[in-house]
Amino acid sequence: xxxxxxxxxxxxxxxxxxxxxxxxxxxxxxxxxxxxxxxxxxxxxxxxxxxxxxxxxxxxxxxxxxxxxxxxxxxxxxxxxxxxxxxxxxxxxxxxx
Amino acid sequence: xxxxxxxxxxxxxxxxxxxxxxxxxxxxxxxxxxxxxxxxxxxxxxxxxxxxxxxxxxxxxxxxxxxxxxxxxxxxxxxxxxxxxxxxxxxxxxxxxxxxxxxxxxxxxxxxxxxxxxxxxxxxxxxxxxxxxxxxxxxxxxxxxxxxxxxxxxxxxxxxxxxxxxxxxxxxxxxxxxxxxxxxxxxxxxxxxxxxxxxxxxxxxxxxxxxxxxxxxxxxxxxxxxxxxxxxxxxxxxxxxxxxxxxxxxxxxxxxxxxxxxxxxxxxxxxxxxxxxxxxxxxxxxxxxxxxxxxxxxxxxxxxxxxxxxxxxxxxxxxxxxxxxxxxxxxxxxxxxxxxxxxxxxxxxxxxxxxxxxxxxxxxxxxxxxxxxxxxxxxxxxxxxxxxxxxxxxxxxxxxxxxxxxxxxxxxxxxxxxxxxxxxxxxxxxxxxxxxxxxxxxxxxxxxxxxxxxxxxxxxxxxxxxxxxxxxxxxxxxxxxxxxxxxxxxxxxxxxxx
Numbered sequence: 001x002x003x004x005x006x007x008x009x010x011x012x013x014x015x016x017x018x019x020x021x022x023x024x025x026x027x028x029x030x031x032x033x034x035x036x037x038x039x040x041x042x043x044x045x046x047x048x049x050x051x052x053x054x055x056x057x058x059x060x061x062x063x064x065x066x067x068x069x070x071x072x073x074x075x076x077x078x079x080x081x082x083x084x085x086x087x088x089x090x091x092x093x094x095x096x097x
Numbered sequence: 098x099x100x101x102x103x104x105x106x107x108x109x110x111x112x113x114x115x116x117x118x119x120x121x122x123x124x125x126x127x128x129x130x131x132x133x134x135x136x137x138x139x140x141x142x143x144x145x146x147x148x149x150x151x152x153x154x155x156x157x158x159x160x161x162x163x164x165x166x167x168x169x170x171x172x173x174x175x176x177x178x179x180x181x182x183x184x185x186x187x188x189x190x191x192x193x194x195x196x197x198x199x200x201x202x203x204x205x206x207x208x209x210x211x212x213x214x215x216x217x218x219x220x221x222x223x224x225x226x227x228x229x230x231x232x233x234x235x236x237x238x239x240x241x242x243x244x245x246x247x248x249x250x251x252x253x254x255x256x257x258x259x260x261x262x263x264x265x266x267x268x269x270x271x272x273x274x275x276x277x278x279x280x281x282x283x284x285x286x287x288x289x290x291x292x293x294x295x296x297x298x299x300x301x302x303x304x305x306x307x308x309x310x311x312x313x314x315x316x317x318x319x320x321x322x323x324x325x326x327x328x329x330x331x332x333x334x335x336x337x338x339x340x341x342x343x344x345x346x347x348x349x350x351x352x353x354x355x356x357x358x359x360x361x362x363x364x365x366x367x368x369x370x371x372x373x374x375x376x377x378x379x380x381x382x383x384x385x386x387x388x389x390x391x392x393x394x395x396x397x398x399x400x401x402x403x404x405x406x407x408x409x410x411x412x413x414x415x416x417x418x419x420x421x422x423x424x425x426x427x428x429x430x431x432x433x434x435x436x437x438x439x440x441x442x443x444x445x446x447x448x449x450x451x452x453x454x455x456x457x458x459x460x461x462x463x464x465x466x467x468x469x470x471x472x473x474x475x476x477x478x479x480x481x482x483x484x485x486x487x488x489x490x491x492x493x494x495x496x497x498x499x500x501x502x503x504x505x506x507x508x509x510x511x512x513x514x515x516x517x518x519x520x521x522x523x524x525x526x527x528x529x530x531x532x533x534x535x536x537x538x539x540x541x542x543x544x545x546x547x548x549x550x551x552x553x554x555x556x557x558x559x560x561x562x563x564x565x566x567x568x569x570x571x572x573x574x575x576x577x578x579x580x581x582x583x584x585x586x587x588x589x590x591x592x593x594x595x
Binding site: 001003006009010011013014016017018020021022023024025026027028029030031032033034035036037038039040041042043044045046047048049050051052053054059061062063065066067068069070071072073074075076077078079080081082083084085086087088089090091092093094 | 109123175178190201205206223363372379381382483491502
């Protein structure tokens with residue numbers, strides 16, 4: 001993909017983000033932050049490639065950095081989604097009696 | 098010349114779908130009913146992104162046939178790393194107290210930032226793995242290799258993206274660590290003001306940008322690591338002067354940065370899922386910062402400049418102690434509320450500190466049984482992060498349709514018998530509407546003073562709010578101060594009601 005295609009995706013995604021986030025109810029702003037935490041850890045994709053890659057130079061530091069990044073991103077993914085789910089489960093409507 | 102790694106079409110499509118799932122996950126948060134499904138869609142998107150990365154056939158630097166990551170000898174290490182991180186994450190998510198949510202979110206931000214730095218550094222050290230190496234002879238397929246000791250040249254555009262990604266990631270990391278320490282109480286919430294800090298900060302930022310420019314010309318490891326080092330430093334310097342009252346803005350701002358860091362890495366790695374997510378998270382944090390600033394009537398620049406929320410501005414506080422005020426007991430409060438038609442409860446950070454939310458809900462239940470209408474009013478900056486109070490009330494089983502935002506409930510105070518302020522202070526101060534000399538003048542506040550009676554729970558008369566301003570509300574005729582620990586006071590009121 002060339003730079004302009006990528007930039008187009010990015011700019012359009014910013015607009016989508018703008019409208020989607022304004023529609024989030026203020027009561028759910030804390031879950032919003034924890035779920036954005038979880039999804040931004042999609043950076044794990046890059047970490048996995050780095051951690052698995054062979055090195056042409058025989059220098060393995062890139063691999064270890066990648067593995068460390070996989071651990072950090074996984075903490076965020078599992079922790080972020082789980083804590084969001086835990087919070088969202090608490091939001092209940094008034095019981096109709 | 099700058100084509101980046103050629104991904105098979107299905108892989109590109111899968112990343113796009115993952116990005117779409119993340120959009121739906123945020124969209125779900127428009128109402129509590131749809132939010133739970135949204136969260137599951139988000140998890141599904143992450144699963145797609147990770148599985149795709151593991152399954153597709155990556156081109157190999159050695160020039161051998163492409164392999165999927167599952168075929169690498171190292172796949173065991175990958176699974177172990179995911180399992181280790183996943184276990185830590187799940188245990189933390191299960192154990193964390195809801196009152197500690199701001200710290201947790203700050204800690205999570207720091208991890209995203211650090212992960213971005215690590216991935217950026219890995220891409221710098223092993224650019225072949227990411228296919229961002231300059232094609233020396235176009236059309237000849239894979240890169241022409243220099244001897245094994247020489248690092249391959251990285252595309253200049255990729256170098257800019259990489260430099261920016263590492264810089265933003267490092268700022269996110271060190272800034273979030275400071276925010277975490279302040280929120281967690283390991284570090285004083287008071288602003289730490291260095292002399293000449295604006296000059297130092299500006300100088301460091303300019304140096305980072307200049308180094309990124311130099312990095313496109315010279316792929317020197319020294320330049321790369323200096324960018325990372327200076328960025329760690331500036332993240333630290335940017336957050337230490339910001340006081341406790343501004344933490345909701347800081348947490349939102351760092352949320353935004355973590356998104357931009359992910360987006361920059363997405364640019365480096367040409368990954369649509371990362372770019373879409375980064376843009377979403379970046380705008381999300383930016384909007385939250387804007388909402389928080391608006392709720393405090395402060396400009397983003399003045400928050401960043403820092404210094405707000407210390408003791409320095411407490412001008413009127415000394416004189417204020419002598420002013421007469423009415424003090425009430427739990428029995429008085431119980432009587433007033435049981436006679437009321439409507440009670441509006443205004444919680445603030447103090448309620449979280451005292452862990453009074455469960456007792457408060459119990460009080461609400463007893464009052465409702467006596468036929469009193471009970472509502473909750475929440476100021477956007479109540480607590481230490483956006484939506485903090487809503488989560489705490491939800492935890493205590495307060496139905497979310499009894500909880501209202503400032504603009505939805507402010508007109509109701511005039512028709513309300515009792516406003517019960519617990520652990521909130523600045524957000525109820527009428528001086529924000531009348532006193533032009535007040536530091537919080539112009540901030541939208543809850544009109545609690547319009548209620549027939551204001552019950553104000555506070556530990557003692559001495560302390561002032563985070564803004565360091567005295568609250569005129571304490572001395573009004575229709576205010577009754579309930580001086581005690583918030584939780585104990587509420588429990589006593591419940592006893593008196595029963």
